[in-house]
Amino acid sequence: MHREAKLGLILLLTPFLLWLSLLIIIPHIDLLLVSLRERVGVGEYKISLGNYLTFFTEPLYMMTFLRTAVMSIFATLLTLLIGFPVAYYIAKMAKGRTQSALFLLCLVPFWVSELVRTFGWMILLRETGIISNLLQSLGLAQGPVEMLYNDAAIMVGLVYTSMLFMVVPLVTTLESLPDEVVEAGYDLGGSGLSVLREIVIPHAMPGIVSGSIVVFMLCLGNYLTPTMLGGKESLWFTELIYSQFIVRFNWELGAAFGFLLLILSSVIVWGMLRLTGQSLEKTMG
Amino acid sequence: MIPSIPQSRLVTTAYTAYVTLFFIFLALPLIVVAAFAFNDSQFPSLPWEGFTWNWFFGSERPMIGAFHERSILRAIGTSVFVAFCVSALSMVVGLSNAFLFNRYKFRGQSILYVFMLLPLVIPGIVLGISILVASSRMANGLWDGFQWDVEALRPGLWLVVLGQFSFITTIATLVIGARLQKFDKTLEEAALNLGAGRLTAIRTVTLPYLAPAMIGAFVVSFLMSFENFNTTLMLVGSDAPLTIAMFDRLKEGSTPLLNAVSLLLMLGSSLLALVMIAFQKKG
Numbered sequence A: 001m002h003r004e005a006k007l008g009l010i011l012l013l014t015p016f017l018l019w020l021s022l023l024i025i026i027p028h029i030d031l032l033l034v035s036l037r038e039r040v041g042v043g044e045y046k047i048s049l050g051n052y053l054t055f056f057t058e059p060l061y062m063m064t065f066l067r068t069a070v071m072s073i074f075a076t077l078l079t080l081l082i083g084f085p086v087a088y089y090i091a092k093m094a095k096g097r098t099q100s101a102l103f104l105l106c107l108v109p110f111w112v113s114e115l116v117r118t119f120g121w122m123i124l125l126r127e128t129g130i131i132s133n134l135l136q137s138l139g140l141a142q143g144p145v146e147m148l149y150n151d152a153a154i155m156v157g158l159v160y161t162s163m164l165f166m167v168v169p170l171v172t173t174l175e176s177l178p179d180e181v182v183e184a185g186y187d188l189g190g191s192g193l194s195v196l197r198e199i200v201i202p203h204a205m206p207g208i209v210s211g212s213i214v215v216f217m218l219c220l221g222n223y224l225t226p227t228m229l230g231g232k233e234s235l236w237f238t239e240l241i242y243s244q245f246i247v248r249f250n251w252e253l254g255a256a257f258g259f260l261l262l263i264l265s266s267v268i269v270w271g272m273l274r275l276t277g278q279s280l281e282k283t284m285g
Numbered sequence B: 001m002i003p004s005i006p007q008s009r010l011v012t013t014a015y016t017a018y019v020t021l022f023f024i025f026l027a028l029p030l031i032v033v034a035a036f037a038f039n040d041s042q043f044p045s046l047p048w049e050g051f052t053w054n055w056f057f058g059s060e061r062p063m064i065g066a067f068h069e070r071s072i073l074r075a076i077g078t079s080v081f082v083a084f085c086v087s088a089l090s091m092v093v094g095l096s097n098a099f100l101f102n103r104y105k106f107r108g109q110s111i112l113y114v115f116m117l118l119p120l121v122i123p124g125i126v127l128g129i130s131i132l133v134a135s136s137r138m139a140n141g142l143w144d145g146f147q148w149d150v151e152a153l154r155p156g157l158w159l160v161v162l163g164q165f166s167f168i169t170t171i172a173t174l175v176i177g178a179r180l181q182k183f184d185k186t187l188e189e190a191a192l193n194l195g196a197g198r199l200t201a202i203r204t205v206t207l208p209y210l211a212p213a214m215i216g217a218f219v220v221s222f223l224m225s226f227e228n229f230n231t232t233l234m235l236v237g238s239d240a241p242l243t244i245a246m247f248d249r250l251k252e253g254s255t256p257l258l259n260a261v262s263l264l265l266m267l268g269s270s271l272l273a274l275v276m277i278a279f280q281k282k283g
Helices: A002-035 A050-057 A059-093 A096-111 A114-125 A130-137 A151-175 A179-187 A192-220 A224-229 A237-247 A251-276 A280-284 B009-038 B070-103 B109-121 B124-146 B157-182 B185-193 B198-227 B230-235 B242-252 B256-282
Strands: A037-041 A044-047
Touching (some): A002 A037, A002 A251, A002 B109, A002 B124, A037 A251, A050 A251, A059 A096, A059 A151, A059 A251, A059 B009, A096 A151, A096 B009, A096 B256, A114 A151, A114 A224, A114 B256, A151 A224, A151 B009, A192 A251, A192 B109, A224 A237, A237 A251, A251 B109, A280 B109, B009 B256, B070 B109, B070 B157, B070 B198, B070 B242, B109 B157, B124 B157, B124 B230, B157 B198, B157 B230, B185 B198, B198 B242, B198 B256, B230 B242, B242 B256
Antiparallel strands (some): A037 A044
16 A cells, blocks of 8 residues: 555656746756857857846846736736725625626636737727717717826726736635625624725735735736837837747847846746735645 | 725716726727628728629639638538547646646656746747748758658648647646646545445546536637647648738738638537536536
8 A cells, every 4th residue: 555655746747847847947957058158259258247247237027027017017006906896896795696696607708819819909099999989979089099108007907807817816805705694793893994904905815915916926027008008208128038939039138138037037927925824825825 | 096995977987887898909900800791892801792602602703602612611621630649649648637736746846847838938829830840850851861741740730739749738737737736636535435446436426526627628729729820830731721821811901701710610610619618516
């Protein structure tokens, strides 16, 4: 029996370790090594921090990096603010059939490719689009209004694309909050606001954290939405990675950018977990 | 605020209005995409030129419908092929991982579990470039060392499959693991008591119990693979899957053909979702 169990363990560990090492760990070590080398001649490389130095000395790269980070944080907050009341409504106000129907409706956009969702916003927001036409026919605008190709359009796209990943964990945690606890809060003289602050939000914290982590990651790593909805000035950091890798074929610099993106996302995720006293296993698993 | 706490009419109405607005916001882009698939015009925008099926079934220029556009059909085929490979691989490895983390206790297990979750917090584009870098180094090594040219390690379908498999496995593991955790182990023990071998017990008792989760994992993996953009973008070769092919077209300017394809995609994935829900109910 004991030997059999050991054999089983080895059989199950093998695919897992192969997957983990070949597809996750070794590629990232390779990425790190490539980012740490500099081309000195044809096929000749030396180890240097040159690529990272280029990043810190070139204002365009720095600015794009910071802008991507700040806008992703902003998009995450916005998604949380917009999604929370809806999640609360689904979890606590709606009952029975309506509840599951609303929950399912939230999932629908997820079943459709991000490309289609972005395409939808392009049709809505562009100069010849629906909203522009609507404003004109209402007499609110004289000529066509261009709402595409700016940061606000990127924001709309990001919030839209991420909404599901915020609402689902929020609904799940809020559903586990017993109505009686909320009632007790009111009975003890709490107002709507203080009940929200002292009872509902602390209870929903795991959901808030896991939702925020996923949404932040999705925004930071997004390529499609900023490319399609953003303008010439609104560069996203992933676009820089793409252009170094595919357009300029400068893999060394591109790898350094990729690693910086990875570090940024890990630091912010780790910080968020630390701040709220959660762990990755609890929020994701 | 819960229904049992009395609230002023105004607050409740405002709240309901907000939620309604939210769902309009969710539905609007999808409705618009679907509606313009039927516009009898070269552009998916107003004015409305009348209703047509041509963007689906048209066979003559300038309105070649989705069912007659070779490149789109080929891209759909490519996507289906990739998605099948990815979901099959992910389901199998996910199942094995679920058993590994639920049934065994071994040293370093909790650290490995965190490693298993890592792909969820790695940006897709970074996963893509890291696999690109590693596979091309391996391909170059094989060429320099043995003069072997391994086509599968160059950007192309197999790399796309590997790239998507790398993070979809985590999701399959979570889906199957969640159900395995709820499994009542005494059922398996009963089978053992009745004389079944370990493997027979798992095959006849545990696996049927897990079937809905395995189908769920397969469908979710299929959809995630079909929709994936970031990782695929970095690993794609000459055979573009659908999302990449549509992206290239969209950059050049859109025609309602893209709306038609999008509508077909929506129908396809809703169908898959319904199938999955039906299976989940049965299980």
